[in-house]
Amino acid sequence: MVQTINSPAAQVIIAVIPIVGIVIAGAVAILSILWHHSEVKLRIKTGTYEKPVFNYKAYVLLIGLLLSLIGVALTLFFLAIKGVSNALLGGLIPLTVGISFLLFYKFNDWGKSKPSDEN
Numbered sequence: 001m002v003q004t005i006n007s008p009a010a011q012v013i014i015a016v017i018p019i020v021g022i023v024i025a026g027a028v029a030i031l032s033i034l035w036h037h038s039e040v041k042l043r044i045k046t047g048t049y050e051k052p053v054f055n056y057k058a059y060v061l062l063i064g065l066l067l068s069l070i071g072v073a074l075t076l077f078f079l080a081i082k083g084v085s086n087a088l089l090g091g092l093i094p095l096t097v098g099i100s101f102l103l104f105y106k107f108n109d110w111g112k113s114k115p116s117d118e119n
Contacts, residue, residue: 057110060101064102064104068095068098069098071091071095071099074091074094075088075091077091
């Protein structure tokens with residue numbers, strides 16, 4: 001049995017709770033970015049800053065595998081539930097994006113060829 005809330009005050013409180021949560025999460029995100037920025041500024045000023053190394057090759061492979069596998073699972077799920085319909089795009093879109101990431105991983109030279117000096 002589903003109960004409805006008839007009190008206007010309770011409805012306002014229920015409506016305000018997600019808004020407050022989003023505002024607090026946004027404030028935490030902004031403050032953490034500000035903290036990181038000030039830390040990097042101080043490290044640059046003291047001369048102890050080292051630029052972080054980001055492994056793009058592993059990132060592209062990870063994103064490609066995750067999107068492809070999620071796309072396969074969603075495609076099979078929507079195919080079993082709805083058959084061939086517009087809902088199938090919910091799985092085909094991440095599947096094709098994941099496959100494109102995997103193709104990029106496979107066919108990119110990843111710095112093997114050196115740029116030529118024409119000067």
